[in-house]
Amino acid sequence: MGDTEKAIYSKTTISHRKDLTRSSRFGEFLIEKTIFSIGITAILILGLIFYYLVSTGLNVFATVSISEFFTTTGWFPVSSNAKYGTVPLVVGSLMVTMGAILISVPIGIGSAIYISEVAPAKARTVLKVIIEFLSAVPSVVLGFLGIVVLSNWVRITLSIPTGFTAFTGAILVSLMALPTIISISDDAIAAVPKDYRDASLALGATKWETIRYVLVPAASSGITAAVMLGVGRAIGETMAVLMVTGNAAQIPDTMFTSVRTMTATIAAEMGDTVRNDTHYFALFAIGSMLLFMTTVINTIADYVVTRGKKEGR
Amino acid sequence: MLKITVSDLNLHYEDFHALKNISLNIEDKKVTALIGPSGCGKSTFLRTINRMNDLIDDVKIEGLVMLEDQDIYNKDVDVAALRRRVGMVFQKPNPFPKSIYENVAYGPRRYGIKAKNQLDEIVERSLKKAAIWEEVKDRLNKSALSLSGGQQQRLCIARALAMEPEVLLMDEPTASLDPIATGRIEELISQLKKDYAIIIVTHSMQQAARISDKTAFFLLGEIVETGKTKEVFTTPKDKRTEDYITGRFG
Amino acid sequence: MSKNFKEKFAFTILALITMCVIIPALFIFSYIIYNGIGTISLEFIFSAPRRGMTEGGIFPAIVGTMSLILGTIVFALPLGVGTAIYLVEYAKKNLLTKLISLAILNLAGVPSVVYGLFGLGLFVLLLGFGSSILSGALTLSCLILPIIIKSSEAAIKSVPNIYREASLALGATKWQTIYKVVLPTAMPGIITGAILGIGRAAGETAAILLTVAAFFLPRLPNSIMDQVMVLSYHLYIISSQVPGMPDAIKNGTALVLLGVVGIFFFVATVVRIRYKLANRE
Numbered sequence: 001m002g003d004t005e006k007a008i009y010s011k012t013t014i015s016h017r018k019d020l021t022r023s024s025r026f027g028e029f030l031i032e033k034t035i036f037s038i039g040i041t042a043i044l045i046l047g048l049i050f051y052y053l054v055s056t057g058l059n060v061f062a063t064v065s066i067s068e069f070f071t072t073t074g075w076f077p078v079s080s081n082a083k084y085g086t087v088p089l090v091v092g093s094l095m096v097t098m099g100a101i102l103i104s105v106p107i108g109i110g111s112a113i114y115i116s117e118v119a120p121a122k123a124r125t126v127l128k129v130i131i132e133f134l135s136a137v138p139s140v141v142l143g144f145l146g147i148v149v150l151s152n153w154v155r156i157t158l159s160i161p162t163g164f165t166a167f168t169g170a171i172l173v174s175l176m177a178l179p180t181i182i183s184i185s186d187d188a189i190a191a192v193p194k195d196y197r198d199a200s201l202a203l204g205a206t207k208w209e210t211i212r213y214v215l216v217p218a219a220s221s222g223i224t225a226a227v228m229l230g231v232g233r234a235i236g237e238t239m240a241v242l243m244v245t246g247n248a249a250q251i252p253d254t255m256f257t258s259v260r261t262m263t264a265t266i267a268a269e270m271g272d273t274v275r276n277d278t279h280y281f282a283l284f285a286i287g288s289m290l291l292f293m294t295t296v297i298n299t300i301a302d303y304v305v306t307r308g309k310k311e312g313r
Numbered sequence: 314m315l316k317i318t319v320s321d322l323n324l325h326y327e328d329f330h331a332l333k334n335i336s337l338n339i340e341d342k343k344v345t346a347l348i349g350p351s352g353c354g355k356s357t358f359l360r361t362i363n364r365m366n367d368l369i370d371d372v373k374i375e376g377l378v379m380l381e382d383q384d385i386y387n388k389d390v391d392v393a394a395l396r397r398r399v400g401m402v403f404q405k406p407n408p409f410p411k412s413i414y415e416n417v418a419y420g421p422r423r424y425g426i427k428a429k430n431q432l433d434e435i436v437e438r439s440l441k442k443a444a445i446w447e448e449v450k451d452r453l454n455k456s457a458l459s460l461s462g463g464q465q466q467r468l469c470i471a472r473a474l475a476m477e478p479e480v481l482l483m484d485e486p487t488a489s490l491d492p493i494a495t496g497r498i499e500e501l502i503s504q505l506k507k508d509y510a511i512i513i514v515t516h517s518m519q520q521a522a523r524i525s526d527k528t529a530f531f532l533l534g535e536i537v538e539t540g541k542t543k544e545v546f547t548t549p550k551d552k553r554t555e556d557y558i559t560g561r562f563g
Numbered sequence: 564m565s566k567n568f569k570e571k572f573a574f575t576i577l578a579l580i581t582m583c584v585i586i587p588a589l590f591i592f593s594y595i596i597y598n599g600i601g602t603i604s605l606e607f608i609f610s611a612p613r614r615g616m617t618e619g620g621i622f623p624a625i626v627g628t629m630s631l632i633l634g635t636i637v638f639a640l641p642l643g644v645g646t647a648i649y650l651v652e653y654a655k656k657n658l659l660t661k662l663i664s665l666a667i668l669n670l671a672g673v674p675s676v677v678y679g680l681f682g683l684g685l686f687v688l689l690l691g692f693g694s695s696i697l698s699g700a701l702t703l704s705c706l707i708l709p710i711i712i713k714s715s716e717a718a719i720k721s722v723p724n725i726y727r728e729a730s731l732a733l734g735a736t737k738w739q740t741i742y743k744v745v746l747p748t749a750m751p752g753i754i755t756g757a758i759l760g761i762g763r764a765a766g767e768t769a770a771i772l773l774t775v776a777a778f779f780l781p782r783l784p785n786s787i788m789d790q791v792m793v794l795s796y797h798l799y800i801i802s803s804q805v806p807g808m809p810d811a812i813k814n815g816t817a818l819v820l821l822g823v824v825g826i827f828f829f830v831a832t833v834v835r836i837r838y839k840l841a842n843r844e
Contacts, residue, residue: 031738032653039649039663041642042712045705046666049673049681056684110580118574119581121370127585129832134588136759136828137821138766140795144802144817145591148810175591178584195407199469202363203420203476204397208570213419218410229672236674238769239795243803263676263769270680270773275688287680291673298672302665393566 050291057285060084063278069285075249075260077269077279084282086289088249092166092259096241097234099170099255100177104234105227107174108181112223115182116189117211128186135179143243146172151244160256164246167255172240177230184229188222189215221308228301232294238263262286315381316341316480316510317362322376324357324366331357333534335376339480344502344511346521346542349531350557355514358531359482362512363399364392380480397424400473401482405489406465408457408472413440413449416457416468420476435475443471444501463494467501474505481505483513487520499524518558522546530554592821599818602811608819611781616801616808619781621816626783627696627791628765628823631775634700634787635707635764640757642704643711644746647753650712651719652741671709676769678706683773696787699775706770707760714756718749751838755831762827766820768795794820 060069064084072085115127150171151163158167192215200210216223246258247268266283273280317339324332332354339345347355360366361378364385378385385395397420408416417436426432436453440446445467449460457468466486473481483502487495502511502524515521521528522542529539530551538545538554549555610620646663654660682702692698722745730740746753768776776796784791798816801808 028736028738035645035649035653038642038645039654040659042646042663042666042670042708045708046670046673048685049677049705052681052684053677107580107583110577111584114574114577114581118577127581130585130588132832133825133828134584134591136762136766136824137591138768138795138824140766140768140799141595141817141821142591144798144813145594147802148813149594175587182584193407195403195405196409198365198368198401198403199407199409199472200419201368202365202396202401202403203423203472204393204395205420205423206393206566206570208573209423209566212573213423214409232672236672236677238674238676239799243799263674266676266680267769267772270683284680284684287677291677294672294674294677295669298669299665302668391567 053284053288053291057281057288059276060278060281060285062281064282069282073251075265077282078272082278084278086262086282086286088251089260089262089265089286090289091251092245092249093235093261093263095166095252095255095259096169096173096237096245096261097231099167100173100234101227101231103170104174104177104181104230108178108226108230109185109223111178112182112185112189112226113211113216116186117207117215128183131179131182134175135183139176139237139239140243142172142175143240146240146244158256162246162258164244164258165256166245166252166259169241169245169259169261170255172244173234173237176237176240177234180233181226181230184226185219185223188219188226191222192218221304225301225305225308228297228304232297232301235297236263236290236294238267242267262290266290314341315339317381318377318379319362320377320379322358322361322374322378324354324361324375325373326357326369327371331534332361335536337529337536337539339510339512340527341479341510342506342508343526344506344513344524345527345529346525347512347514347529347531348516348518348521348557349537351516353531354534355531356484359401359484359512359514362480362482363396363401365401367392397476398478399480399482400476400478402466402469402473402484402486404485406462406469408460408465408468410456410458412454413457413460413468414453417472417475420472424476439471439475440468442474442505443467444497444504445471461494463490463497466490466494466498470498470501470505478509480510480512483511485514485516488516495520518546530557532557595814595817595821598810599814599816599821602815603818607815612779613781616779616805616812618812621792621794621797621812621819623781623783624792624794624797624816625819625823627775627777628794630696630784630787630791631699631703631771631793632761632764634696635703636757636761638701639704639707639711639760643708643756643760644715644753646708646712647715647719648741648746650716652737652745667709667712670705671713673706674769675706675767676772678702678770679773681705682770687774693788694775694777694790696775696784696789696791699771699791699793700787702770702774703764703767706767707764710760710763711756714759715749715753718752718756719745721752722748751834755835755838758827758831758834762824762831765827766795766824768793768799772796772799794823 069084069086071087073087074083074085075088076083115124119127146168151168154165154168155163196214196218197210200214241261242264245261245264247260247264248258249260252259266287270283273283315338319335319337322332322335335358347358349355357366361374366372366374374386380398409419414436417439418432421432421435437446440449445464448464457465460468487498490498499520505511513525525542528542528545530537530545532553538549538551545554546558549558607620608625609622611623612621613619650660650663679702682698686692686698686701687694726744726748727740730744771793775790776793777790778800780790780792794816798820801816802813
């Protein structure tokens with residue numbers, strides 16, 4: 001009996017190492033190195049994306065002149081006299097993006113203010129969940145609705161020959177940019193210290209004056225970043241745009257004609273290309289242009305936020 | 314002269330009875346100190362006087378708070394107008410992330426004053442009253458956040474004074490400041506009481522003894538004792554006040 | 564009182580503006596549900612398409628989507644959580660860390676069609692995986708990696724330092740502390756992020772268009788090197804590439820896709836809300 005007790009007791013005793021010098025902890029070392037190499041995969045992936053897209057895309061200039069690619073307006077990659085002028089595609093992307101931003105910036109900032117400052121607490125939760133779910137709706141589903149509902153509505157209301165226009169695309173893309181703009185602006189407004197609110201109200205300002213003259217200015221860098229990320233989202237949007245903008249590679253006169261964006265061009269044409277022919281390279285070059293655009297926009301947005309944070313406190 | 318009369322004030326926050334039957338008279342051109350341990354309701358009480366508690370949901374207030382002859386909880390009262398007459402300075406200096414000038418001009422601008430010369434005049438007068446003019450007059454367009462903590466707090470006082478209030482509420486205004494900056498604020502308070510009714514919440518009994526004329530001792534949402542500061546500190550009537558003042562409970 | 568009138572006016576305008584988002588959003592959900600619900604049946608879900616997809620169900624596409632997101636999470640979760648651990652627990656404040664953060668931020672902004680090009684070039688062609696579940700899953704994991712990193716990072720950061728200190732003070736090593744104390748505490752946040760990432764992957768089309776999706780392939784995959792049909796791509800082709808598709812099939816497919824994404828979203832929201840409530844107690 002006594003023996004067993006002793007045995008159990010000795011098993012649970014903690015024996016201290018008297019010597020406090022570091023023993024080699026190989027396991028810990030290995031884990032640290034593994035975690036480190038995982039940590040840098042993000043850089044690796046982004047680097048690979050850049051390297052792969054740009055190095056592939058640059059091959060297009062072996063057969064197409066730089067000036068043709070960037071400054072001419074004919075995009076006929078599969079005709080016997082193939083032309084690779086990307087201007088109509090860039091213009092198409094810009095039109096859809098501009099349209100989407102014109103719609104989504106005022107609505108997005110207004111809703112963010114309403115949700116974070118005006119709406120009652122319970123409504124706020126519901127509104128937030130709806131908007132988050134809107135951001136989760138796949139763009140192909142929005143494109144589907146664009147085909148079966150929105151394009152008809154656009155065609156009939158504006159009495160134009162086709163509902164597949166830059167305007168239709170802009171509306172759909174604005175629905176996708178809105179959750180981004182709203183949630184980031186909302187965060188920015190919520191991050192304004194409560195002290196500012198109290199100080200303003202204690203000075204006899206109304207809630208609306210406090211929002212307008214204190215909260216929104218204090219959150220301005222966050223709101224600016226939200227708008228920029230919204231722009232980035234809009235430029236990169238592919239499926240919905242591919243499905244509803246009509247895909248005519250032309251320089252449009254108005255928002256109410258068909259256009260073809262850079263993203264839609266890649267998605268629509270890549271399947272028909274032959275690996276390593278001019279068309280294939282040209283699409284990678286367009287991909288590189290997109291990549292540069294979004295990277296610049298995102299980096300500036302990040303800079304605006306960091307600078308805003310430094311000034312804020 | 315009485316500036317504020319509070320009678321039978323009760324405040325409930327959800328199920329919590331935060332203020333119980335508070336009655337207190339605040340005299341004009343005097344400093345009234347509210348002392349008591351943390352969570353005793355003194356800050357909550359301070360915030361009932363400019364209705365800052367309105368901002369919190371689920372707060373129920375009963376009783377009467379009169380600013381001179383007006384019931385401030387009457388439903389016809391314009392809260393913004395009330396807050397212009399009752400200024401407030403907070404525990405942590407909270408200047409807006411704007412220039413020094415814009416901070417002081419913020420209240421007057423909301424009041425509708427637009428003329429540059431009028432605003433200049435108000436800004437200068439308020440900064441002088443808050444004894445910070447000499448330090449900032451050459452950099453009025455610099456960010457208020459570039460000032461030291463003590464300067465920021467005096468700027469906040471100037472910002473409150475710009476509205477030409479009658480009452481000044483101060484919620485532990487020196488809690489986050491060093492002893493030197495604290496001394497300057499206390500000096501300023503003694504100056505300001507010539508023109509305003511001042512109510513100050515403080516954790517420091519020495520501070521209450523130094524600057525106040527009247528003291529009210531709060532405990533668990535009630536006023537235990539109130540009277541002339543000298544009397545409360547030297548000959549407290551209630552045993553609990555004595556215990557608190559002599560540091561016998563935490 | 565003009566001040567108060569102004570305020571009322573402004574708040575009314577803001578409420579109306581908010582409705583400009585909420586009403587279309589609710590319209591989208593209800594339209595898809597209302598029109599699609601009639602198509603949903605066991606047969607629609609569990610049978611393969613027939614007669615050039617104009618009849619039958621969408622089972623292969625559902626299986627394809629499921630196998631894709633399973634593959635995606637296998638790659639993306641360890642990488643994402645590992646990166647988050649590195650950033651919060653090991654990284655020093657230096658240029659490298661700044662670069663990693665910048666890279667993550669920019670990865671989040673790369674258009675999905677660019678991921679598609681990258682996946683096509685690297686995984687499908689260069690590494691020779693062909694158009695397959697493997698290529699698609701790898702591409703999608705790159706795409707959702709930033710989502711998983713960000714949410715895991717936030718979750719790990721929110722673990723109070725006192726827990727780490729308590730564990731270290733008991734003589735636990737750094738990794739033991741992370742593995743036994745930090746990660747379990749951060750788990751709900753990590754899971755939420757993972758589920759949101761999966762939801763995103765399930766609805767993604769442009770990135771898989773070029774790397775895995777099959778136009779019409781009415782059988783189930785045998786290995787990760789197989790091509791599959793995918794719900795999102797299927798909806799794209801039947802609604803815009805194949806003329807004369809019956810509306811019922813289009814509406815039903817849209818509902819199933821939205822439903823799959825919705826389930827992930829719902830689960831993530833529930834986990835997050837319960838976690839928030841539990842934390843408040």
